[in-house]
Amino acid sequence: MIGLMSGTSHDAIDAGAVDLTLDGDSLHLTPLGVISRAYDDDLRAALTKALPPSRTTMADVCRLDTRIGQAFAAAATEADRELCDGRAELVASHGQTVFHWVAEGRVHGTLQIGQAAWIAEATGLPVVADFRPRDVAAGGQGAPLVSLVDQLWLRGRPGTPIALNLGGIANITAPDGTAFDTGPANALIDAAVRELTPQGREQDLTYDRDGEIAARGTVHGDLLARLLAEPYYALPAPKTTGKELFHPAYLRRALEGYEALAPEDVVATLTRLTAVTVADAVRTAKASEVVASGGGIRNPVLMAALRAELGPGVPVRASDELGLASAAKEAYAFAVLGFLTVHGLPGTVAASTGARHASVLGSLTPGRTGLRLPGLTEDARPPRRLVVDGH
CATH class of the missing domain: 3.30.420.40 (ATPase, nucleotide binding domain)
Structure with missing residues (x-):
């Protein structure tokens, strides 16, 4: 799997590749590496110019959604080739957060752009994206979503x-x-x-x-x-x-x-x-x-x-x-969340985000061969811990 992440610094896309295996109540993660690719200067400038409190237009949003999706697609393609030997089965893309609608202490909506169709088209792989809105719809803050991965990983210390x-x-x-x-x-x-x-x-x-x-x-x-x-x-x-x-x-x-x-x-x-x-x-x-x-x-x-x-x-x-490279940790975390999604397992902790309940996250974009998802097991159960192999 490949996890894609660009954070609130909006300077680069991290593409982290992992091998994930669910064994009973343990999710085993083998890191395969990470590549980081900076946004080109023109795209970064356009993104910075459009972010709050600046004013923007729907035309600008459309252009950014497309160009960022293409940049994410290029990073995913390179990660599949260089880190996975072309054997990746799924891409999980966080996208680029451009607005988090918070009013009176409550999150009403959130927007991450970077159209997943460009990633699916370039890689031929199914893509899980739009992770945050489902938690917001369930009454949560939509963040921080990596909290589930952190809990599983640090449990037992x-x-x-x-x-x-x-x-x-x-x-x-x-x-x-x-x-x-x-x-x-x-x-x-x-x-x-x-x-x-x-x-x-x-x-x-x-x-x-x-x-x-x-x-x-x-x-x-x-x-x-x-x-x-x-x-x-x-x-x-x-x-x-x-x-x-x-x-x-x-x-x-x-x-x-x-x-x-x-x-x-x-x-x-x-x-x-x-x-x-x-x-x-x-x-x-x-x-x-x-x-x-x-x-x-x-x-x-x-x-x-x-x-x-x-x-x-x-x-x-x-x-x-x-065992988790700091530069890759969030990209790895969204790969884990994508893995949980395709197994029909929740990717949130309700206590962490304030949601009414834990939710299965994201939206799925089919790959080149239709919606064929990797390694699904009907009896999968939520893992209780994350094991980083070798540590």
């Missing part, structure tokens, strides 16, 4: 292990099913780098590579306090957020009155904001350890700040140590 993903938005999953977005991980940092720093304006740098900019800055206490006053952080779980809230215009409003601050001080303060809000959530969950993944773990300043906030009693380790 001692203490209270917390799974943490540091993408554009940060989210955590606890063993009891509690899962929610803690707030921005890289979203505001990336916005500051692009809009405020010479590297962003002149060299088109889109993120704080290796935390170099934050390392040169000093955290500004008053600005940090203003940022921490954001009401989202005080909302109870389950809750979800995205760039509908934490976008460049949000940052510009937060910086009113602080225009004289050096860009590196702003980036350092935003980096500390991520560390503080994540650590607050982790402490609330009474974590004994944190297993982290996502692009944010490549920022040593952010990781050092998070470890300092949590203290030595709560170790923070990369998911790579437990």
Whole structure:
């Protein structure tokens, strides 16, 4: 199977290939590798221009849906050829989130684009896509969907292990099913780098590579306090957020009155904001350890700040140590969710998303030979744990 994922940083498509076998109550996962392909500059610019709070048109949405679908199709085709020797049986595509409709503490809808028909046409394989809307229709937040995979994977570890993903938005999953977005991980940092720093304006740098900019800055206490006053952080779980809230215009409003601050001080303060809000959530969950993944773990300043906030009693380790490459973990997770879908098994934990019940997720697009799905067994039962072979 191939899982396709592009997160809230909307910079690249990750295609993770896995071999999955359901054996009794254990789902065995063998990682086969991952490829990551950046959106071309023109497509990324068009996507960025169309995202909230910008205005867009249905024509723009149609073009983006098509072009992103074609980009996902190219990544899936390459992953099948390079990682699966042409033997892939199914593609699970998360698509690209462009809007998450949240009002009065409730999610009313969600939109991921990247038309699955292009993937099916290019690969000849059946495609599972549109994972999130079913959970929203059942009264859930539609996120974080990887919480089921995290629970299965970390079950049996001692203490209270917390799974943490540091993408554009940060989210955590606890063993009891509690899962929610803690707030921005890289979203505001990336916005500051692009809009405020010479590297962003002149060299088109889109993120704080290796935390170099934050390392040169000093955290500004008053600005940090203003940022921490954001009401989202005080909302109870389950809750979800995205760039509908934490976008460049949000940052510009937060910086009113602080225009004289050096860009590196702003980036350092935003980096500390991520560390503080994540650590607050982790402490609330009474974590004994944190297993982290996502692009944010490549920022040593952010990781050092998070470890300092949590203290030595709560170790923070990369998911790579437990067998799942951090860069591929979410792509692998959606491959697992696609596998569950074609077996008719639920892909959510109702307690994690706030839904009325767990749901079988997604919509199916037939492959070249019609809707022939791999490895279906009528007596399949939901797995109780995920075993990463070799670990």
